[in-house]
Amino acid sequence: MHGSHQKGVVHFKFTQAVAEALPLGDASVDAVVATLVLCSVKDVDLALQEIMRVLKPGGLCVFVEHVAAEDGTIRRFFQGILDPLQQFVADGCHFTRKTGEVIAKAVFSSVELQRAFVSSASIANPQVYGIARK
Numbered sequence: 001m002h003g004s005h006q007k008g009v010v011h012f013k014f015t016q017a018v019a020e021a022l023p024l025g026d027a028s029v030d031a032v033v034a035t036l037v038l039c040s041v042k043d044v045d046l047a048l049q050e051i052m053r054v055l056k057p058g059g060l061c062v063f064v065e066h067v068a069a070e071d072g073t074i075r076r077f078f079q080g081i082l083d084p085l086q087q088f089v090a091d092g093c094h095f096t097r098k099t100g101e102v103i104a105k106a107v108f109s110s111v112e113l114q115r116a117f118v119s120s121a122s123i124a125n126p127q128v129y130g131i132a133r134k
Contacts, residue, residue: 019047034063040092055134066124100128108132
């Protein structure tokens with residue numbers, strides 16, 4: 001989705017695409033919003049590279065993602081058991097991805113990342129949310 005401003009009205013165009021090959025020009029958007037999507041992309045690193053490519057200098061990536069629980073916990077044990085089924089029934093979604101760590105290590109100039117538990121999310125916890133700046 002990308003938009004333009006004209007006389008106080010915002011126009012949006014929705015485009016269906018995969019995160020690893022965004023059909024947008026280099027440095028063409030001010031912000032990218034990723035909500036519970038990086039768990040299901042085929043290549044998280046490539047998706048983040050694409051986000052960096054399309055962001056303007058100083059642009060923001062706002063994200064909310066569920067991530068793998070800490071190793072050795074009961075929740076992480078069940079995530080590992082249920083992960084293959086989850087991938088099958090939820091369009092490739094992985095319970096066991098450490099997406100927060102991948103975002104933190106990406107080439108953003110800064111990353112503000114917080115962790116939270118969402119009571120209704122059950123096995124898809126914890127969650128990470130934050131803002132990464134190009």
